[in-house]
Amino acid sequence: MSMTATAGRAHADPHHIGLVVEHPGPAPKRTVTAYGFWVFLLSDIVMFSCFFAAYAVLADQTAGGPKGSEIFEQRNVAIETVCLLLSSFTCGMASIAADVRNRFWFYLGMAVTCMLGLIFLAIEFREFADLVARGYGPSRSAFLTSFFSLVGCHGLHVSAGILWLLTMMAQVFAKGFRADVLRRMMCFALFWHALDIVWVGVFSVVYLLGSGV
Amino acid sequence: MSDQTHARSEHDIAPGDEEQHSVGERVLGYVVGLALALLLTATSFFIAGTDLVWQPSIPVALIVLAIAQMGVHLVFFLHITTGPDNTNNVLALAFGLLVVFLVVGGTVWIMGHLNQNMPPMDQIMPMRR
Numbered sequence: 001m002s003m004t005a006t007a008g009r010a011h012a013d014p015h016h017i018g019l020v021v022e023h024p025g026p027a028p029k030r031t032v033t034a035y036g037f038w039v040f041l042l043s044d045i046v047m048f049s050c051f052f053a054a055y056a057v058l059a060d061q062t063a064g065g066p067k068g069s070e071i072f073e074q075r076n077v078a079i080e081t082v083c084l085l086l087s088s089f090t091c092g093m094a095s096i097a098a099d100v101r102n103r104f105w106f107y108l109g110m111a112v113t114c115m116l117g118l119i120f121l122a123i124e125f126r127e128f129a130d131l132v133a134r135g136y137g138p139s140r141s142a143f144l145t146s147f148f149s150l151v152g153c154h155g156l157h158v159s160a161g162i163l164w165l166l167t168m169m170a171q172v173f174a175k176g177f178r179a180d181v182l183r184r185m186m187c188f189a190l191f192w193h194a195l196d197i198v199w200v201g202v203f204s205v206v207y208l209l210g211s212g213v
Numbered sequence: 214m215s216d217q218t219h220a221r222s223e224h225d226i227a228p229g230d231e232e233q234h235s236v237g238e239r240v241l242g243y244v245v246g247l248a249l250a251l252l253l254t255a256t257s258f259f260i261a262g263t264d265l266v267w268q269p270s271i272p273v274a275l276i277v278l279a280i281a282q283m284g285v286h287l288v289f290f291l292h293i294t295t296g297p298d299n300t301n302n303v304l305a306l307a308f309g310l311l312v313v314f315l316v317v318g319g320t321v322w323i324m325g326h327l328n329q330n331m332p333p334m335d336q337i338m339p340m341r342r
Contacts, residue, residue, distance in 0.1 A: 010219050027225060030230070031225055031226065031230075032328035033227075034229055034230065035225075035227060035301060035302070035305075037228075037331065038228040038302060038305060039305055041311030042305055042306065042308070043309070045309055045313060046309060046312045046313055049312070049313040049316045049317050049337055050316055052230055052317055053316050053317045053320035053321065054320075056317065056320065056321050057320060057321065057324040057325075059316065074258065074261070078258055078283065081254055081258075082251075082254070083248065084246075084256065085250055085251060088247075088250075088286070088290055089243055089246075089247045092243040092290055093240070093243065095229075096236060096239050096240060096243075099336065100236055104270040105257075110321070116297050135267075186229055186230070189229055190228060190229045190249060192256050193229075193286060193290040196286060196289075197283050197286045197287070200280060200282045200283055200286065201283070203257075204257060204275050204276065204277070204278070204279035205276075208257060208258065208261040208275050209261075209275055209276075213306065
């Protein structure tokens with residue numbers, strides 16, 4: 001490590017002009033991994049923005065079917081929102097616990113996060129099943145197609161997140177707080193917080209704007 | 214690539230990581246973020262259903278509140294800051310936001326004009342025959 005640092009410094013000032021650029025070497029793996037995952041999350045958000053754009057364009061194309069204000073129930077959406085928000089908080093608590101290597105608080109935080117995520121998914125699934133049973137499935141109108149694909153895509157992400165969450169608990173149980181496990185845990189926390197940011201857009205644009213207009 | 218977890222002083226900081234803080238300070242950050250986010254969420258749901266305010270202002274207010282809440286999440290949960298060790302993360306975020314605004318803004322703009330310039334469907338259908 002010190003060898004490369006010295007060599008790097010010599011290369012940084014080959015003509016001895018006195019302007020030595022301190023070259024700290026490659027970034028730690030934790031930084032590189034998280035940055036790569038951050039770029040993936042941003043591209044995921046770009047994908048969600050395409051669904052948002054489709055929804056914004058098609059929201060009025062109801063083809064004689066129901067309008068948003070007729071099928072949205074604000075009470076359910078409020079419960080879903082609070083669930084995801086609290087789960088983001090408990091996920092943050094779990095990642096702090098992982099950083100200080102406290103197993104009890106880590107398991108507790110992750111378990112509460114999992115429960116809140118499952119409650120969110122259950123409410124969303126019931127809403128979807130109820131709509132389909134009333135004949136308002138995704139094939140009813142362009143509005144419903146864009147609604148189901150946007151909200152359903154977010155729901156799929158939450159489902160994948162819960163599988164990942166359980167995997168992280170199992171890995172900590174089996175392998176302990178190793179550096180690679182902690183990196184995965186950091187990526188999971190980023191993923192879960194990013195999903196909550198997407199949900200802020202969903203409940204504002206789809207449910208609140210849609211039920212008002 | 215070294216595998217050190219806490220050698221961060223001279224390097225960029227990972228997204229989601231904070232500078233060295235005690236556990237109490239970190240928990241407090243999440244609590245403040247949660248309180249702000251709950252406040253903004255409650256305001257959004259209240260504004261959407263109320264008739265206390267001028268009605269055409271409601272969609273604008275909802276969008277402003279949503280952007281504010283996304284900012285709260287970015288700062289308090291994802292720990293994106295303006296510090297020099299966070300420049301890479303902020304630049305990636307800025308590029309992502311540029312693409313998002315191009316996609317959403319461009320789509321809404323163009324498709325809105327297309328809808329205005331098109332005759333209604335019941336007038337198009339006879340022309341096809």
